[in-house]
Amino acid sequence: MSDSSFLSIGTDTPRKDGVARVTGAEQYACDIDLPGMWIAVTLRSPHPHAKILSVDTAAACALGAVVLTADDVPEVYYNERGVSVPAKTYRDRLVLPRKARHVGEAILAVAAPTEELAFQALRAIKVEYQLLPPVLDAEQAMLPQSAPLYDRVFFGEDHLEVKANIACEREIHVGDAQAALASSDFVFEETFQLQRIYHHQMDTKTAVVKPEPDGGLTVWCTTQSIHNVRIQLGRIFGIPLSKINVKKTALGGSFGSSIQMNSVIPIAAALALKAKRPVKLVSSREDDAYDHTNYPGRIQLKVGVNRDMSITAAECHFLVDIGAHQIQAYPLLGSTAGWLVSLYHWKNVDYWAKAVYTNKVPACAMQGYGNPQMNFAVESMVEIIAERCGFDPIAFRLRNYVGTGDEFWGQGPTVRSIIKSCGVEESLRIGAEKIGWSERGQPSQKTGRLRRGIGLGRGFHTSGAGAPQPAEVIDYSSATVKINEDGSVDLMHPLMDLGGGANDAHAKIVAETLQVPMALVNLSPVDTRTTGYDVCTHASRGIYVGGAAALQAAREVKGKLLDFAGRLLNEFPEHLELVFDPQDQQTYVQTRSIQPETGLPATELPATELPATELPEARQLAAARQPPAARQPPAARQPPAARQPPAGSPAKRITLAEAAKMGMVNGWGTLIATGSLRQKNCPPSFVTNFIEVEVDTWTGVVRILRAVCLADCGTPINPALAAGQLEGSLARYGGYALGEATEHRPDTGALFCEGFITDNKIFTTCEMPREDNLQTYFTHTYEPSGPYGAKGLGEAAGNSVASAVANAVHNAIGLRFTSLPITPERILAALASKEGLPC
């Protein structure tokens, strides 16, 4: 919870880009318009699996278009995602393929002066295909008679033969699960089926690429990582990174769909290099729906339990149909093991996971990254066990949950840390009160047309992918803070804001550290040339890792500021502090009050201001970087004891603005610093959803009537935006639970919706509970390793929504759904077989 001692942390402030976004003034990649820019369009395969035998581009070229085919692109295999270390990265794709592996895969591209001409040229191109048998089912894909999608791919720098279309496998064992299951009082087993859904981010994937006279590239694109785009382009096209500049533009949502360098970016880059002019490639909504999907999955879960409510073991088989390319299936299989083992104390675990290639839209990370899937399985299973064994569902959870002091797997088995803050108990207690858990009744007591039920789902997600030792996942961030000559502040942060307000949180962390109003901190437009590295906005690391980098930079700038002020006030910098005076709305550097017991000024910063685990290192870094003059003021400037101000009343002060201005006038240099750091923990944020639904037994429609969303995200930096995460995720994953499915036709391999949103619906505000029935709550927790006690929230917010909805449906009508989505039609069919058809 917010601490009243904070100036702006924990207060609601409007997004800095809010007005620009809602008035249409904000500039997204698709708004970039350059002189002489050509428009690119892509030709996408109508076939799920086909070899491209020949391409006739003569007619298109005659129209004045530039055509890019597989012959024009570098023979460099890449993986769009650059988050795992290179040695653990699978690479299976070229900029343009010689074989189409799913309907809608871009197989060539055309650029022309106008979009109309580009489409004319596209239509004039003749492609000859050799159709191959499509593989459209993950189980069948592994059979010997199925056509292989790949002969071999790269793993790290090595060739890897692909057998039975299995992209990758992981096996994790803790203790002796089979023995534990054999000696358990009860063993439960269920299979859970999770569907494919399209991310439905508003911003379709876009790239604008401008070739520069020096052989370099300037890029504006839809991405969650400007630095990884630069690294990938440098690698594919053999251009030094210093000559590639990727601009940070506003992102219109993402939900994880742009965690990678999207495949349209190198296509646009190759076209721009070939056409020798700027090229813009905007994905249509239909192209975009054929570009990415979440990870579907089948989870077979077996759990052993004893009569004393203790869990003894879990056995889990996870099968993932990843579609035509491997983007991050290998880390997904590991991470999902973490989502399993870190939810409850299983004690013994057998985990087998397999990712299988099929001729479908390639799956990539989506908010939660395997966690909503695993959470649905586990939190459904917990309710099944509680019901059959007669355990109280909350007591059963409290008996077995993973919390403070326990080990947590934040990104699979190689990214582990110890939990230091946990709001699970508070969430369960408060949530149960708020929703009226004890009055929820049993399904058997509920009759009539409209039946209500209350469900509980609890989950968590990591904050970043940091561990004491760097592991398979790269995770650090950088930020630069500059106090301008008038006392205003510029923050240069490479981390992309996916919509949750991460950059605003960074600004707030800087404002808090420098005790200046949020309005004085500017989020500067940046690019890869002007910022240090940030890996990517993923793993809910925006605030925890990105914010820590901003905090580090802000602290260092603060040190320099105190040095300037010390020179001006003739005081030791360590005897000075920053204070915001609400009377005149000014930030002052002033002498600290004298400690009555020591007769010396207080030199320790308040404990709340520095993450404890970061303190020694940050101090050392700051010390190492300070100029000698700052560390040891000259003796002549040492204030005589007689001039010490009396206790409790600082005598000397100067405004921050004045100190900054005098720094310039005196030629002392710019108040600027860059932080770059790796967090060494990955604290989980815990979210609990209590949801009340109403099932219409005539139509099968489920309405979400009430929801209480409780979050332990440590200190909510901006509570209004944090609440927005919880509310938005209720909508996003409410739709996942109750309606969405973006599946392929088993015959043609095309999407049932054909890419159109007409038949690919997500929740709107009309599906949400009314405002007064939607409550959010933040637990009173403080994460010692996070900036001002903060953890992540973006993904945790959505992970347990589907399980809470399914549990609520069960409480209403007594039917357990183990596969999603729980559509009205499936509810009615299940009711019909239980109670007979409604008239």
Add this chain to the structure above:
Amino acid sequence: MLHYSFCKPRGLIEALQVLSEYGGRARIAAGCSNLLPDLKARHLQDCLLVDISELEGLRGIQAEGNWATVGSLTTIAELGGSPLLREGAPLLWQACQSFGDPLVRNRATLGGNLGHASPAADTAPPLLAMETSVLAESLSGGRREFPIAELFAGPGRTNLRPGELILSLRFPLFERKKVAFVKFGLRNAMAISLASAALSLRMEDGLMQDVKLAYGSLAATPFRAFRTEECLTGMPCNEETLVRASTEAQGEVRPITDIRASSSYRRLLAGALLRQAARAALS
């Protein structure tokens, strides 16, 4: 890529001339809420878009005694915002409240919703239940008025003659009946109806009389469910009647299976919607 040409007639005669000249290749563009997705999906290619949005004579709601005439260019938002229809034609008015979303209601026209001949058109069941007549005109055939039930030929197909344009719809006002329009989609806004029903009736001495029931999305066209109407007529509105009528309705509808729902589910909805409509009409 979209392949089409475009013209914008300045008057009705010019519009009818263009429609007559281009025949089946001409596509009428009014609010374009169906046309744009169709163009994008390439269901329409190589056509002439005839933009009739400036034919002011086709716009507006006029009342004459107990009859209303609504121009085909009148938007759903105008219908849904009309106090006259709210009082005088509540069945149509109700359908306009839940039509698409506010953005679509501002663009979509009544003529377009009917002329597109989707089995799911939300205004069709109310207009069928109100025994609306359609006024259409072509250059060669002149003007003719016919019952709306004769308009629909199949999914996306009407019985309009070549070059014929819907000018207006005429229906009775202030029938003082008990009415309800109910629909069912996969979400509460911007969803194509899986099933819809419009019901109107009069209660006389505790019995239902003058019952009109029309369904959308439950057959190749929107249609009146005459057999179900008979089942209800002269009966008290009780559980027994409704169960019997629902069973009748489930036999009377001819739904298809598509990606949104199976025919068996839609059949179930026919009964559920009838009961829901009866309850809403009498509440």
